[in-house]
Amino acid sequence: MTATPKIYGEDLKKSRDKGDAVLYSMDDESVFGPVFHEISFRRAVELGSLVDYKVIVLTVSEDVVTKDAFTYDAVQNGGMSVSNAAKVIGCWRALSKRDVQSEIVDGDIFPMKRAVGFAQVINPSQKYDRVSSKLFAEQFQDTIERYKDKRRQELRAEYGSIDEVEFAKENGLVCLTKHIDGSMDAFEKSSLLEWLRDDVEKNHCKILFNVRCLSEGVDVPALDSVIFLSPRKSQVDVVQTVGRVMRVSPKTNKKRR
Structure with missing residues (x-):
């Protein structure tokens, strides 16, 4: 569970695919699995979990x-x-x-x-x-x-x-x-x-x-x-x-x- 998923850009991902870098991007389902739930700041404010x-x-x-x-x-x-x-x-x-x-x-x-x-x-x-x-x-x-x-x-x-x-x-x-x-x-x-x-x-x-x-x-x-x-x-x-x-x-x- 994280508030700020680490997701890398396409350029870095291309470097990874070439073997020039080792990345663990959190949108990679083969490593982290699928997202089971997501809540935005706006929705959290509406629910009262955060203040505006x-x-x-x-x-x-x-x-x-x-x-x-x-x-x-x-x-x-x-x-x-x-x-x-x-x-x-x-x-x-x-x-x-x-x-x-x-x-x-x-x-x-x-x-x-x-x-x-x-x-x-x-x-x-x-x-x-x-x-x-x-x-x-x-x-x-x-x-x-x-x-x-x-x-x-x-x-x-x-x-x-x-x-x-x-x-x-x-x-x-x-x-x-x-x-x-x-x-x-x-x-x-x-x-x-x-x-x-x-x-x-x-x-x-x-x-x-x-x-x-x-x-x-x-x-x-x-x-x-x-x-x-x-x-x-x-x-x-x-x-x-x-x-x-x-x-x-x-x-x-x-x-x-």
Whole structure:
């Protein structure tokens, strides 16, 4: 029984037939036998076995970022690039739900509380603008604070003054971030997952960044969101990852239809 059958493409199957590769594709009935039952995500949601989900596509202009704070020299010294800083701001806005309030139909207008973020690499690169799990974990909230300072300056320039109480209300989400990877021992990984499961105070969201180690075999039913910080080519990876947030969780009011 599997949620993500491993099925290989025709090119690889041709290589197998030529003897150039050894494959065990799960659509090969001579090896795995016939499929005795299949259920789609849609049907599982209809039955109440999974909860429904929404896809948010982030489109954030680099103009929202203070460019003098995210220069090439900053990247060379381990800092965040303009494009990655824009991704941080987009993720923060999505987690706060501030741009989708009109689309919410179930009354859950409050910010998300738990998320996992998938990056391209573990460590930041001085040569390439890659999405680093460690860098996002280290600089996520600091990037948001810089963005908020920029917005304050823009609003003051336009209106002369701002209502700090209202500004804090609209921009109050604080993100607590950590990193996890396959080099960590079982105890450290377990501790980080337990941190993610633990209760979250109001207007806070926990994000656990990784590259691949949270794609499967992770049980956090209270998870609210999965963040893809770079394109994913594997449909199997996407299905496995989205499945992390579709589990029913009374703790976070994720209910069956």
